[in-house]
Amino acid sequence: MPTILRTNTQSYNFEGLGKMEYEAVIGLEVHVQIKAESKIFTRCRAGFGYEPNTLVDPVIMGLPGALPVMNKKALDGIIKAGLALNCRIPEVCKWDRKNYFYPDSPNNYQITQYDQPICEGGLVEIELSSDSRASMGEHKRIQLTRIHLENDVGKLNHFSEDSLVDYNRAGTSLMEIVTEPDMHSGEEAFALLTAVRQIMVYCGISDCDMEKGQMRADANISVRPVGQKELGSKIELKNLNSITGVKNGIEYEIKRQTRELKKGNTIVQATWRWDAEQGRTESMREKEDAHDYRYLPDPDLMPVRVDEEWKNRIQSEIPELPFDKQRRFFEEYDLPYTITSVLVPDRDLSDYFEAAAKQSPKMAQAIGNYVTNDLLRELSEAGQSLADCKVTAEHLLSLVSTVDKGTITKQIGKDVFLEMFKSGELADAVIERKGLKSDFDDDQVKAWCQEAIDENSKSAENFKSGNEKALNALLGPVMKKSRGKANPQTVNKLLRELIR
């Protein structure tokens, strides 16, 4: 296990509110739906956006006599998540019922894992943002307590007179990732969620679309004076419906608690919610002492034994994870941070890049530039995804090679890419069709250079007397004479020779 990097405490101090400094301590409970055809304890189909109460069966509806049966796909998914997040997978885990009455829960108990979860411990590497987009932020490791599997609940829709319940979501495989109180700012929580989401998507465990409820987070936030060991009373913050919502909600709550403490008030442990529209947190006024979940081992489900063979099989399905890929891209392709930070979060884009770069590592940076600038821009303008793209990695590589050989200029290369993107033609075909090749002999270019010097003698003299910039005034006219096709490096060289 890697060692845990402790963070510098981020502290909050407000002018006029006294001199004592406070720090926040944050733990997250992240719920992630596991992508699977069917629900966790039945073959009933799972999905989003269907007519209400169409993805149901006797098990989902909690009919008398219906029994849950474990879906192995969901177990595969959570074991994968556990291995990717450096958890221990104990040999045996078991199922418990968490009893509470709520109309979105058909059995009025949730099947979950109380004292023997499938994943224990764990570490997530996160990256904090840096001062500049061009440089890598600080990396830290956040400790996990556990990950367990449970069934999701339905959805209540409230109307003026009635509330209606839709059980389509009920019974969807849901894992709960619980972190240690190991974070100290909204930004760290933001970074944790980003890292978890990337890993889940990379591993194909979940799409983590927060708008579809595939990923949800609650935060436990407390504030204490710097130097104090004991944690302060915590507020559980709910309704954090987006990753920025998590960041903003937590930041707001930290400020609020700090302000209260500075005023000499105490924080009472409670559940609050983030109101994204109003940009503030508010108490949910729930009776805390009302919760006694009366956990009991679920007598309908057998404990699950996860042997080495199972673990090894899943381990072999885990792809290279984002930060490892980034480190390798630095090393193998000498890419700058700005390119890796765009490539790496997107597994498909990274693969696309690498399909081309692997064949010609010295052109990796140029390929990376095309992918992260030109390709992404065009995809976004066309509203397409990478899968729709007509330019294959192979095709892109041949374009970059053509530019590299000096057959066409960099500028023309970009135009050629646009044509390739639109028509799906190969680079050579576009160059041929439009006659873009810079296939002049040096004498022709030399003649143009001499013409330019003659026409702009003043600039030539300025350059001669030591003004480097004056050369640009000559470069332009030569490029114009060649209709952009001359190789700027050749022109530069010839001009210097001629003037000297």
Place this chain on the structure above:
Amino acid sequence: MSEELYYKSARELSGLLKAGEVSAVELTQSIIGRTKAVEERVGAFNSYDEGDAVSQAEASDQRRAAGETVGALDGIPVGIKDVLAVKDQPLTCSSKMLENFISPYDATCIQKLKQSGAVLWGRLNMDEFAMGSSTENSATHPTSNPWNLNCVPGGSSGGSAAAVAAGEAVLTLGSDTGGSIRQPASYCGVVGLKPTYGRVSRFGLAAFASSLDQVGPMARSVEDAALLLQAISGHDLRDSTSFRAEVPDFSKSFESLKGKKWKLGLPKEYFEKALDSAAMEPVQQAIDFYRELGCEIKEVSLPHTEYAVAVYYIIATAEASSNLARYDGIRYTHRAENFDPKDSVDVYNQSRAEGFGEEVKRRIILGTYALSSGYYDAYFLKAQKARTLIRQDFEKAYEEVDALLTPTSPSPAFEKGAKMEDPLSMYLSDIYTISANLAGIPGMSLPCGYSDGMPVGLQILGKPFREEEMLAIGQVFEDAHDFKNQHPEL
């Protein structure tokens, strides 16, 4: 002959059907006729659908005519305890809570019965949600014991036992969580068998206590019980607790075991407690019978027996409090009307107050308490540990003997109302049966005599997944006596 059809055994009827001497429709009509004649007095059923039964029988006759008969039960009417899901049929669990519920699906054992060609016949009365020992906790009506209409038929499968005893069905299905098949079988003078936990799928059995519940057959003979057990046994992918093992051909294997000289144990803890001595008389005679047969009769000890009732009422009620939470007034259950609920909690409270009977409420409250924070370790966890000890008692006993012989119940059927005000004495009437559920072992009750004209049951407890041995042991006794042909006067 046809008046008597309803009292013939499934084995014999199967032969008559095969020989073409009787049609399934005739047999079903005979059962319907008998039911109409006695049901007013017995009250075994919550509901039945004559038309549906006759059309199932017609289908059976057509199969037979086409040479496509599917099994030994093809055309035999089988009554179903109202705790099992049958597609498009009511499933009430004798509760107001489910008064309007129609099941959209079949329980696995029902599916298997349908595949075996049986004619599903009616919904049999029971204690509400299988909680009780007298069928007096039914929200619909109490069932009477066919041997004495003033007495209870036992419970919770009282309707299933009474229907078989009264000739209102050839066979019935019951369910047994703490004795709910065996105790009413003994009260009504029939055979009732609780299989090993995991032998029969629980999918579609409305749960009372999931770790204890088993579906099982009730019949007038050991052989018939074996036939029905055969039809419903087997591993089921829809029940994770069902056992992945081959099901033996029970009828064949217990025939082959017939001559065996068994080693039979008498648990001393079951015999030293004050028993109704009149009730013990036939049980003693049964033990003597086996001794004379050359079986080795041996005293064994089940030292943790005294904790069984306490352990059972903690585990069963704890599981029930969770299992019955789904009956909440929100979806398919009874919902309180004519009141103005403040919130969903109000809907729950009022609906559950109206929908559940006294005994069900008592058990939900008990179970909720046993699981509450601060009490879990003292009650539920302790009970789980004691349960392990009770199971180990049996494992140890089975190292010495093949099966155990005990009374099924401390006394024969009692009068209606006698124990309704005293739940504890009602609970104690299950004292000999509940250990089998806690240990997961199979148990069977068969008639072994009478006390003041009321049937007395002998309980045989067998080794896990050795139902055929239990059946063989019972069969020897049955063959040597005439109890299976004794019927109540109605």
